[in-house]
Amino acid sequence: MGLFEEGIQFLKGVGPYRAAAFNESGVANCHDLLHFFPRRYLDNSSITRVSQLNGEPATIVGTVIAAGEVLGGRRSRYEVTVRDDGMGRINMIWFHGYGWVKNRFSPRDRVAFHGRPNRFNGQWSMVHPEFDKLDEVGPQLSTGRIIALYPGGIKLDRAGLTSRTVRRIIYELIKARGWDIPQVLPAWIQTEYDLMEGHVALRAIHFPKNQSELHRARTRLKFEELFFLQLLLKHIQKKRKLRLGVKLTVEGAKLKQFIMEVLPFTLTEGQRAALRDIKKDVQEGRQMHRLIQGDVGSGKTVVAVAALLMAVDDGFQGAFMVPTEVLAEQQYKSLVNYLEPLGVNVRLLVGSQRTKERRDILSGLSQGTVDIVVGTHALFQESVKFKQLVLAVIDEQHRFGVRQRGELLAKGNNPHALLMTATPIPRSLALTRYGDLDISLIKDLPGGRRPIRTRLRSEKRRGEMHDLVSKELAKGHQVYIVYPQVEESEMTDLKDAQRGFEEWKKRCPNFRTALVHGQMPADEKERAMNDFKANLVQVLVATTVIEVGVDTPNATVMVIEHAERFGLSQLHQMRGRVGRGTAQSYCILMASYAKSAEAKVRLRALERITDGFKISDEDLRLRGQGEFFGTRQSGLPDLRIADIVEDQTIVEQANSAVATLVARDADLEDADHQPMRQYFEQFYVARLEGFAKAG
Ligand code: ADP
Numbered sequence: 246m247g248l249f250e251e252g253i254q255f256l257k258g259v260g261p262y263r264a265a266a267f268n269e270s271g272v273a274n275c276h277d278l279l280h281f282f283p284r285r286y287l288d289n290s291s292i293t294r295v296s297q298l299n300g301e302p303a304t305i306v307g308t309v310i311a312a313g314e315v316l317g318g319r320r321s322r323y324e325v326t327v328r329d330d331g332m333g334r335i336n337m338i339w340f341h342g343y344g345w346v347k348n349r350f351s352p353r354d355r356v357a358f359h360g361r362p363n364r365f366n367g368q369w370s371m372v373h374p375e376f377d378k379l380d381e382v383g384p385q386l387s388t389g390r391i392i393a394l395y396p397g398g399i400k401l402d403r404a405g406l407t408s409r410t411v412r413r414i415i416y417e418l419i420k421a422r423g424w425d426i427p428q429v430l431p432a433w434i435q436t437e438y439d440l441m442e443g444h445v446a447l448r449a450i451h452f453p454k455n456q457s458e459l460h461r462a463r464t465r466l467k468f469e470e471l472f473f474l475q476l477l478l479k480h481i482q483k484k485r486k487l488r489l490g491v492k493l494t495v496e497g498a499k500l501k502q503f504i505m506e507v508l509p510f511t512l513t514e515g516q517r518a519a520l521r522d523i524k525k526d527v528q529e530g531r532q533m534h535r536l537i538q539g540d541v542g543s544g545k546t547v548v549a550v551a552a553l554l555m556a557v558d559d560g561f562q563g564a565f566m567v568p569t570e571v572l573a574e575q576q577y578k579s580l581v582n583y584l585e586p587l588g589v590n591v592r593l594l595v596g597s598q599r600t601k602e603r604r605d606i607l608s609g610l611s612q613g614t615v616d617i618v619v620g621t622h623a624l625f626q627e628s629v630k631f632k633q634l635v636l637a638v639i640d641e642q643h644r645f646g647v648r649q650r651g652e653l654l655a656k657g658n659n660p661h662a663l664l665m666t667a668t669p670i671p672r673s674l675a676l677t678r679y680g681d682l683d684i685s686l687i688k689d690l691p692g693g694r695r696p697i698r699t700r701l702r703s704e705k706r707r708g709e710m711h712d713l714v715s716k717e718l719a720k721g722h723q724v725y726i727v728y729p730q731v732e733e734s735e736m737t738d739l740k741d742a743q744r745g746f747e748e749w750k751k752r753c754p755n756f757r758t759a760l761v762h763g764q765m766p767a768d769e770k771e772r773a774m775n776d777f778k779a780n781l782v783q784v785l786v787a788t789t790v791i792e793v794g795v796d797t798p799n800a801t802v803m804v805i806e807h808a809e810r811f812g813l814s815q816l817h818q819m820r821g822r823v824g825r826g827t828a829q830s831y832c833i834l835m836a837s838y839a840k841s842a843e844a845k846v847r848l849r850a851l852e853r854i855t856d857g858f859k860i861s862d863e864d865l866r867l868r869g870q871g872e873f874f875g876t877r878q879s880g881l882p883d884l885r886i887a888d889i890v891e892d893q894t895i896v897e898q899a900n901s902a903v904a905t906l907v908a909r910d911a912d913l914e915d916a917d918h919q920p921m922r923q924y925f926e927q928f929y930v931a932r933l934e935g936f937a938k939a940g
């Protein structure tokens with residue numbers, strides 16, 4: 246891979262100290278340096294004059310006229326006064342912890358500042374703006390140049406790797422070696438998708454001649470990144486498919502009896518299709534890796550139980566892993582309900598059990614007298630040994646890290662993996678994040694359900710919410726009141742819930758009210774939930790411990806306090822706790838009057854949309870990929886330039902290119918594909934962090 250592999254220490258302007266700083270920022274060689282993409286560009290059109298500021302985020306370029314500390318005890322600050330080329334003045338301000346900016350500015354420095362401006366007493370200022378020092382930029386910009394600005398950070402800063410320096414280093418590299426940049430995509434892909442040449446794109450991304458060249462360069466590099474990421478997922482999938490898995494007969498007696506006699510309803514079309522997929526998988530003699538995606542309430546548990554029975558029918562064991570103890574207890578109960586009539590031995594394994602009980606379960610698992618175990622992450626501890634685990638269900642799989650998942654799958658002899666998620670994943674995300682899994686979608690909800698009526702209410706209209714709750718209680722229905730709990734340890738959130746609990750107790754003296762929260766001992770939590778399920782309690786005030794899984798069909802109202810603090814998908818999950826029976830259900834989103842316009846748009850979407858897939862698309866659009874992509878946890882490489890929200894078209898193009906490639910030359914053996922293969926192996930496969938291993 247020639248140039249790409251070469252180290253950076255001996256490049257002009259680098260040296261050992263800067264090479265180390267680069268290294269810590271993930272730049273290890275010339276490949277990484279050329280792919281150290283600008284975070285922003287500056288040209289005449291992207292700069293705002295102070296006189297044109299209107300409160301929206303902006304970039305100001307100007308000259309420092311004064312810089313210094315303004316002392317005032319706790320309100321001490323560091324202030325830089327800047328005059329721009331239109332003679333406007335603006336103050337840049339840093340409060341507390343500004344030591345690192347203190348000696349950075351001197352009068353006459355030319356600097357670009359980016360941030361949201363505020364106006365106070367006729368004077369503009371920006372608090373904690375980003376900045377780039379740019380002395381040489383003035384004259385360059387006036388000749389129509391576009392200047393790249395690079396990601397910063399304390400480590401790079403300390404080594405003097407400002408935007409200006411990084412730009413010079415890359416400039417020297419491209420000037421001396423630009424022609425040595427290897428071609429990593431074959432010509433046919435380049436032609437078919439009308440892409441700019443790779444070495445041209447890597448020059449133009451750093452030193453664009455004009456906006457249209459920059460656009461073509463970005464498109465090429467985004468395509469390349471999305472292409473190799475999807476190829477990587479296919480590669481992982483292919484390697485997995487080589488692993489053997491236990492062949493199961495799928496027409497056993499217990500499975501039949503479960504479907505024909507135990508279930509009080511018939512399966513939906515989606516459930517049947519998912520089961521068909523699973524049956525096919527476990528008969529192939531290869532390890533199954535299937536993700537079942539279905540909205541809350543779509544009936545995934547039933548599908549999982551049927552899959553577990555395929556294992557039990559053949560005399561093997563199954564495991565059912567869930568993220569929390571409350572959920573484990575609930576799923577355990579529903580499994581016992583379904584499976585006891587069939588004579589299947591189901592046990593629960595959670596962290597809070599007594600030693601004696603635990604020892605008993607562990608010995609049952611290792612001797613094979615326990616058929617199915619339900620549990621939390623307690624399941625993949627070392628002391629847990631199975632006689633023959635052949636199928637593991639992982640519920641709410643997005644709540645587990647890849648590593649935890651891998652540890653459970655390492656327990657048996659390549660047990661089949663059935664992953665389930667109630668968070669529907671938009672297609673662009675599914676392709677780039679779950680492209681290595683086989684996916685079954687359950688699109689339909691069990692019949693007889695009415696869509697939940699959702700309303701956003703401000704503080705002023707709290708009374709209407711109280712009226713609705715009273716009316717529903719009078720009809721004999723039950724109610725959830727949910728308070729956000731951002732962190733398990735946050736006491737302030739708990740106080741909110743406690744206050745709410747006291748209020749509801751007073752407001753509804755004829756009904757019983759209970760409180761559940763994350764800091765309660767597990768048995769108390771369980772008692773409160775069980776009392777609610779048994780209708781001994783009618784009003785359940787809760788922190789978000791009820792987010793997933795709880796099933797109480799008689800509950801018809803879900804009130805969510807401080808709804809503005811939750812993401813759409815999370816709200817949708819909580820809303821799914823009601824609407825499980827045949828009566829009309831309601832979800833009231835209480836949002837404080839201080840909510841931002843953005844929050845309002847977000848929450849209004851829930852009033853309109855009931856389909857979880859549409860909601861997750863909307864959520865992705867509104868919040869951006871950051872919160873979703875989470876590749877770091879997945880062990881997959883981060884996206885450096887592509888954005889799965891904005892670049893959905895490119896995601897699809899790259900996906901079709903991968904499909905064509907795999908159809909033509911699955912093992913990348915064609916002579917024309919050798920540079921691509923070498924690049925892929927070295928810069929993608931070799932850099933996988935434990936992902937393939939983790940399963
Ligand atoms: P999920 O885990 O997908 O959110 P569950 O498996 O908890 O959903 O099922 C939700 C509710 O729907 C449960 O009360 C379950 O008994 C019921 N249910 C599941 N499948 C069907 C079906 N085919 N017909 C009617 N009700 C069903």
Ligand code: MG
Binds near residue numbers: 545546640794
């Ligand atoms: Mg579920």
